[in-house]
Amino acid sequence: MNRTAVARARTDESTVREKLHAAAAQLFARKGYAAASVQEIVARAGVTKPVLYYHYGNKEGIYRAVLAAALDDFEARVGAVEMLAGSARTRLHRLFGEVFDLFHRHLDVVRLMHSIYYGPPQGAPAFDFDRAVFRLHDTVLKIVRQGQKAGEFQGDAQAMTLALLGACNECIDLELVHPKMAVDAAGFGRVLDVVLRGMRKKVRQ
Amino acid sequence: MNRTAVARARTDESTVREKLHAAAAQLFARKGYAAASVQEIVARAGVTKPVLYYHYGNKEGIYRAVLAAALDDFEARVGAVEMLAGSARTRLHRLFGEVFDLFHRHLDVVRLMHSIYYGPPQGAPAFDFDRAVFRLHDTVLKIVRQGQKAGEFQGDAQAMTLALLGACNECIDLELVHPKMAVDAAGFGRVLDVVLRGMRKKVRQ
DNA sequence: GTCTATACATGGATAGAC
DNA sequence: GTCTATCCATGTATAGAC
Numbered sequence: 270m271n272r273t274a275v276a277r278a279r280t281d282e283s284t285v286r287e288k289l290h291a292a293a294a295q296l297f298a299r300k301g302y303a304a305a306s307v308q309e310i311v312a313r314a315g316v317t318k319p320v321l322y323y324h325y326g327n328k329e330g331i332y333r334a335v336l337a338a339a340l341d342d343f344e345a346r347v348g349a350v351e352m353l354a355g356s357a358r359t360r361l362h363r364l365f366g367e368v369f370d371l372f373h374r375h376l377d378v379v380r381l382m383h384s385i386y387y388g389p390p391q392g393a394p395a396f397d398f399d400r401a402v403f404r405l406h407d408t409v410l411k412i413v414r415q416g417q418k419a420g421e422f423q424g425d426a427q428a429m430t431l432a433l434l435g436a437c438n439e440c441i442d443l444e445l446v447h448p449k450m451a452v453d454a455a456g457f458g459r460v461l462d463v464v465l466r467g468m469r470k471k472v473r474q
Numbered sequence: 475m476n477r478t479a480v481a482r483a484r485t486d487e488s489t490v491r492e493k494l495h496a497a498a499a500q501l502f503a504r505k506g507y508a509a510a511s512v513q514e515i516v517a518r519a520g521v522t523k524p525v526l527y528y529h530y531g532n533k534e535g536i537y538r539a540v541l542a543a544a545l546d547d548f549e550a551r552v553g554a555v556e557m558l559a560g561s562a563r564t565r566l567h568r569l570f571g572e573v574f575d576l577f578h579r580h581l582d583v584v585r586l587m588h589s590i591y592y593g594p595p596q597g598a599p600a601f602d603f604d605r606a607v608f609r610l611h612d613t614v615l616k617i618v619r620q621g622q623k624a625g626e627f628q629g630d631a632q633a634m635t636l637a638l639l640g641a642c643n644e645c646i647d648l649e650l651v652h653p654k655m656a657v658d659a660a661g662f663g664r665v666l667d668v669v670l671r672g673m674r675k676k677v678r679q
Numbered sequence: 680g681t682c683t684a685t686a687c688a689t690g691g692a693t694a695g696a697c
Numbered sequence: 698g699t700c701t702a703t704c705c706a707t708g709t710a711t712a713g714a715c
Binding site: 306307308318319322327328 | 707708709710711712
Binding site for chain 2: 297298299300301302303304377380381383384385386387388389390391392402424425427428429431432434435436437438439440442443445446452456459460462463464465466467468
């Protein structure tokens with residue numbers, strides 16, 4: 270039984286790094302980069318300032334660590350759904366269902382990323398979100414094109430991709446701003462279906 | 475010729491209030507509320523701090539003035555398009571065309587509002603964006619329902635409204651983040667058409 | 680690795696002269 | 698109405714002891 274295992278076994282104690290990471294994630298998400306102070310982060314983690322600077326170098330360091338961890342998680346999810354079988358329509362439903370669900374369970378982090386990505390740089394260090402965003406975009410576009418080749422869809426692939434992503438973003442945004450009025454997974458499915466209906470190829474009846 | 479007219483006639487001089495307003499609008503939009511300092515605002519306006527506090531009370535005062543002016547402008551536009559004639563499809567195209575165009579010409583302000591509305595409260599005073607957002611949402615929903623009654627559309631009115639708004643937001647967001655890849659008005663029209671196609675009622679052929 | 684104490688900068692806001 | 702000078706709180710970051 271080494272030292273790490275001993276530390277892990279204690280009461281509810283995780284390592285200091287983990288506590289700092291968790292505290293920073295919550296505060297950055299709830300207050301934004303500028304408004305979340307180092308003082309508050311260390312207070313919530315139950316340590317003092319030098320501990321944070323020892324482990325993460327500076328405020329920017331722990332900020333990057335938090336964002337990177339969240340994005341890695343997101344990419345792993347998308348990657349997992351990417352290689353499923355089935356019709357293009359089914360796979361798009363699965364993909365967006367997964368994304369909707371993931372965002373739904375991490376609204377705070379989504380809110381933070383959203384404001385950093387789309388909003389003015391609020392004194393926050395630049396961070397590369399594009400990799401993850403492009404990943405999702407390209408995955409959707411790929412499935413749409415496969416659907417075209419298979420004769421499922423017709424129309425402008427880029428326009429269809431944007432319409433699909435827009436439907437997803439709109440439902441997430443609604444949840445961010447008016448949780449009471451937000452749609453659930455079924456409601457999101459109906460919004461998605463409006464778009465999918467506009468994509469499908471007409472068949473002689 | 476009164477005193478105001480004389481002041482207006484001078485070189486490029488507008489009133490001090492107007493210069494402060496313009497400087498604040500730019501800086502809030504480019505840096506966010508917290509990161510835009512009073513010092514920078516007054517420097518850009520070519521005056522000193524007490525002037526700002528004399529005219530607007532405090533930082534929050536000029537911030538509210540900037541946002542209120544922008545929202546009033548937006549609501550006036552939506553109101554103007556609201557009472558047009560034509561098919562539901564045509565009116566939706568006109569409405570979103572107007573909104574897309576307006577946002578396009580004020581990207582900085584849109585960016586600011588976006589981050590305040592969807593993002594974490596970055597130390598910024600609370601501000602009521604809901605009035606304007608609901609206004610657009612309700613206008614779209616109303617036209618959609620009229621389209622249903624007229625036999626133009628079929629389906630879930632709420633889902634269709636969200637799909638339309640999502641298409642619009644997606645194109646604006648794209649412009650905010652990747653101007654190079656952004657779609658123009660025609661491209662936006664195509665995205666809108668994907669959704670509208672999914673809304674329309676099938677006719678026997 | 681973690682603490683106390685502190686240096687140092689910035690930012691919001693005001694007093695008081697003009 | 699506008700200026701100069703200044704107050705004071707907060708925030709990032711570090712020195713140095715343990």
